[in-house]
Amino acid sequence: MAFEKQIEELEARRAKARAMGSPKRLAERKAAGILNARERVALLADDGSFRESGLLATSVQPDHKDKSPADGMVSGYARVGGRLVGVNASDFTTLGASSAMTLGKKQAKIKNDCFKNGLPLIQLMECAGGRIPDIMGAAGIGGSGERGEINRYSRIRTSPALAAVMGLTYGGGAFNCINSDFVVQRKGAVLAVSSQMVTSVALSEELDPEELGGWKHHTQTGLVDAVADTDEEAIEILKRFLSYMPDHAGQRPPLAPVPAGAEENIKNILNVVPESRAQTYDVRHAIEAIADPDSFFPLKERFAKVAVTGLARIGGEAVGIIASNPKFKGGALDADACDKITPFIVLCDSFNIPIVFLADTPGFLVGQESERKRLPGKIMNFMMALELATVPKIALILRKSFGQAYLNMGGGKSDHTATWMSGEISFMDPAVAVNIVYATREAADPERYKDLVREVAKDTTAYDLAAPYMAQEVIDPRETRQYIKDMLAVNCRNLTGGIGEHRLANWPPAF
Numbered sequence: 001m002a003f004e005k006q007i008e009e010l011e012a013r014r015a016k017a018r019a020m021g022s023p024k025r026l027a028e029r030k031a032a033g034i035l036n037a038r039e040r041v042a043l044l045a046d047d048g049s050f051r052e053s054g055l056l057a058t059s060v061q062p063d064h065k066d067k068s069p070a071d072g073m074v075s076g077y078a079r080v081g082g083r084l085v086g087v088n089a090s091d092f093t094t095l096g097a098s099s100a101m102t103l104g105k106k107q108a109k110i111k112n113d114c115f116k117n118g119l120p121l122i123q124l125m126e127c128a129g130g131r132i133p134d135i136m137g138a139a140g141i142g143g144s145g146e147r148g149e150i151n152r153y154s155r156i157r158t159s160p161a162l163a164a165v166m167g168l169t170y171g172g173g174a175f176n177c178i179n180s181d182f183v184v185q186r187k188g189a190v191l192a193v194s195s196q197m198v199t200s201v202a203l204s205e206e207l208d209p210e211e212l213g214g215w216k217h218h219t220q221t222g223l224v225d226a227v228a229d230t231d232e233e234a235i236e237i238l239k240r241f242l243s244y245m246p247d248h249a250g251q252r253p254p255l256a257p258v259p260a261g262a263e264e265n266i267k268n269i270l271n272v273v274p275e276s277r278a279q280t281y282d283v284r285h286a287i288e289a290i291a292d293p294d295s296f297f298p299l300k301e302r303f304a305k306v307a308v309t310g311l312a313r314i315g316g317e318a319v320g321i322i323a324s325n326p327k328f329k330g331g332a333l334d335a336d337a338c339d340k341i342t343p344f345i346v347l348c349d350s351f352n353i354p355i356v357f358l359a360d361t362p363g364f365l366v367g368q369e370s371e372r373k374r375l376p377g378k379i380m381n382f383m384m385a386l387e388l389a390t391v392p393k394i395a396l397i398l399r400k401s402f403g404q405a406y407l408n409m410g411g412g413k414s415d416h417t418a419t420w421m422s423g424e425i426s427f428m429d430p431a432v433a434v435n436i437v438y439a440t441r442e443a444a445d446p447e448r449y450k451d452l453v454r455e456v457a458k459d460t461t462a463y464d465l466a467a468p469y470m471a472q473e474v475i476d477p478r479e480t481r482q483y484i485k486d487m488l489a490v491n492c493r494n495l496t497g498g499i500g501e502h503r504l505a506n507w508p509p510a511f
Helices: 004-018 023-032 037-044 062-067 101-117 138-142 172-178 196-203 209-213 215-221 231-244 265-271 283-290 335-350 368-372 375-388 404-408 430-438 446-456 462-466 477-490
Strands: 051-053 073-080 083-090 121-128 161-170 182-186 190-192 226-228 297-299 307-314 317-324 355-361 393-402 416-420 424-426 473-475
Touching: 037 073, 037 083, 037 121, 037 231, 051 101, 073 101, 083 101, 083 161, 101 121, 121 172, 121 231, 161 172, 161 231, 172 190, 182 215, 182 231, 190 209, 209 215, 226 231, 231 297, 231 307, 265 283, 265 477, 283 307, 283 317, 283 355, 283 477, 307 335, 307 477, 317 335, 317 477, 335 375, 355 404, 368 375, 375 404, 393 404, 393 477, 416 462, 416 477, 424 462, 462 473, 473 477
Parallel strands: 083 121, 121 161, 161 182, 161 190, 182 226, 317 355, 355 393, 393 416, 393 424, 416 473
Antiparallel strands: 051 073, 073 083, 297 307, 307 317
16 A cells, blocks of 8 residues: 555554553543643544644754644633634643643634634643753743743734633633633632742742632632632533624624423512612522523622623623622622723623623722722723623613612613613612711611601612603513613614624723
């Protein structure tokens, strides 16, 4: 047979590369129930769909050529749920998947192909930072694949970028995650600028990697969107997030079938939200009553709990939900809430996802700590993102919406504003206004205090907002789901095909 020896050599080289790095490390991972890079890609991709790029690539260092299969990065193209995507997966068993010339070129190739051709990018990161000696010296800094023109995510948002923190992830791998639109972190994995070996020298103190960048830390800082117990769960979460995203910014998100019985939960919403605004509740239950069953996908759940952000479907259409949650801080929004909501608005605007606001808030949480966290600037960043966003925006007031938070939560700033008949809207909570104007507190004279609150609360009802047409409708809470569906239909942007102007395209990817 012609080319027999050449074919044998090719297959031998392919087999060696697919065997990856240290057999000892591979065995340790298997024993710990942690997938290797190729197992992760196989689980992510539809069967038989992965086309690898750079299988036979190796390190540029002569003494590393034989021990750097694929140079520590499994890269290529695959179908996920039938959709074509680009994939980069770190092979930690090969030189710790550390950043180096060849690895960087491979990774950049897939990124650039995705952004140029409108394909989602999925990166499974686990890497030890920069590879020494490749990146040492002046020439090494510019040659490791970390140049700006290669590593950019310029927020033109041509296609969504998803990332998973699957193990120890430092340096460029960490930055790849943070520059993504969505990040899931496996428990036990670490995300940090540098490893504890570097920080211990720089700071002269020993640090626990979990404290440096574990999931508990990052879910409370908002850098990570979701957490998984296992590699398998992390990959399932990536797939679910992708299902809400279009392939690129020139498309609307895919429609999904509406589950049977989708109109049933909204009938019980009167039992979810208490009539008295003095009673708290979890707004997530209201969201679940409004959205298609099992479609709500919360983001950054452990961060800024007073603000709820997440993706959902209403009538099969993907929407972004922004809600204040009275279960935490009485629904008063704070600096962290602004940091949580603002990038979510950017995400929705980038990928043509309509935004639904659900407001039940006494306003912004003021005080010394808020000022220390630069609350005024964060409120204005939030407001600027809201005003620049060109996706359809629907604002709903559930019980109360006071002060600047009324505007930030879409009141008067959306395509459509409606309020439940229970809505109460004013510059501030009437009880607070009484304290300011009359210097009267409830404990001093309860009867007079109640009379004054009733007086100040005049003209703050839902009907008072509807009278000057500042709210287009006053609705029964049970009409909420149908109202949103109807307004989405009005604002389907027939003239543009539902594609926004993407005026937030260059907003920084991380806050």
